[in-house]
Amino acid sequence: MIRARGLVKRFGDFEAVRGIDLDVPAGQAFGFLGPNGAGKSSTMRMVAAVSPVTEGELSILGMDPATDGPAIRARLGVCPQEDSLDVELDVRENLVVYGRYFGLPRGEVRDRADELLEFVQLTEKAKSRVEDLSGGMKRRLSVARSLINRPDLLLLDEPTTGLDPQARHVLWDRLFRLKAQGVTLVLTTHYMDEAEQLCDRLVVMDKGRIVADGSPLELIRDHSPREVTELRFGADTHEGLADQVVDLAERVEVLPDRLLLYSEHGEETLAKVRERGLHPGAVLVRRSTLEDVFLRLTGRSLVD
Template sequence: MSDALVQARGLRKAFGDVEAVRGIDVDVARGEVFGFLGPNGAGKSSTMRMIACVSPRTGGTLQVLGMDPGPDGPAIRARIGVVPQLDNLDVELTVRQNLQIYGRYFGLSRAHVRAKATELLEFAKLTDRADAAVEPLSGGMKRRLTIARALVNDPELLLLDEPTTGLDPQARHLLWERLYRLKREGVTQIITTHYMDEAEQLCDRLVVMDDGRIVAEGSPVELIERHATREVLELRFEPELRPTAAALAPLAERVEELPDRLLLYTADGEHAQAEVVRAGHRPLSALVRRASLEDVFLRLTGRSLVE
């Protein structure tokens, strides 16, 4: 990609004998939201730390903003924003002071950081908490403040590592709205997540990582079309009446067996449901839905949603 803000070829990261990232190729275009999707331990955070210039690569090449993170780390860090997996706010300062003091680290003037703090407080919906202490804030408020702080230097690239882990649904959706607003403003974002709905909502393109490797790449729609069927029939049975996946295999393109239910991947879920009943099986419940990224995840990694 000629307009790539991040470009990696054969990127590797090892910790002693443990290889966390095993030779991946990545391109992130200017203005897009790019996602790393995968279970815990897949290598997402290790990749993000290399892009953020805080962890040296073991092998391969990496360019961030057209520079090499090795010799050019300080120059890159001055032009990016980082939202770590765990909030690292200064709890001894107020909400506003967290923004202002962080802005001074970039050499910005006091007048500029004061104005920028006011702007970011409004963006994060924290204006009414500007002079409050950080410690009593809710998890969602702290997460919004951490994201606001990462924007104090007007970064060209924003890195977000598991931005909504541990938040309730209301807080997650508010953060999604804030990130979508940044996308409209042209801020390039790289997000790591193991939440399928988050990746589907936010990402223009993404890669699915497993065991340090990229196992699929594309837009959410492309990945669903490539690795799943149009519909999925979810069936739950009484334990003693539950058929095997092999028994239902002739009724669908693919059958996935989970601890609590069977998933039948098919072009027509209602037709498959009728065939299941016609074959003499009596499910406790049946749900026909469109295929999602979670189905892609299960197909590619063979794991549950979160481990």
């Protein structure tokens, strides 16, 4: 569905994407992870055939976006990060009018709108004004609108940003169903649990490059020991205590409020800490997560 080799995107002297390779097969849920400014959005815009490639090769649905942009876009669904719904139209009209942009016959687009409203659980809101919908409902309507042309490839930019947990899980269920129907999903997200839940494969981008790729389980296995022991001592003491436990784990990370000890056996690590006469005020032993991997690869510094 997507093949890229040496893909580069420049804006003047700034290189946003620095020679990445991608392969996304049909029916896969593929995710981009990365901090702000990593190059995710620039890559997604090239994949959506709305931003020209600066250098390299890019094939979407077997076509070249430089020459086949309209044909590619006709088979894509795009759900942007910010909802772009038409507040002058009701819920059902948002789907019908958008479907007409693709040249769908009136009868077909009306039937398709009703099917999609049922699919995203908005049938009872068909005549409601967009501004009266909750955030989760607006997001589901945006997903429904991106499906009006029965796309082969669906691009989702931060699909659940700002949603409460219940709304996120409802949307996850809809995306699972789409993948089961054979739709290929490509998404960006800042939620690590979302990436683990939805994605068959991920790439982690940082500063325009791909720094890791694989399934969520492969990334955790390859870039982090199995367990993490979190130790909380008194304020402003963790830096000084790190030297006393550094040999007990494969990696020790010092944070302002706790020490993180990465090892294969967290409980054994904790026992060794206590054998040295150290008694933290709070302890948590947990499995390594995709967030641990993400922060190790891209750093903990805030990126604006």
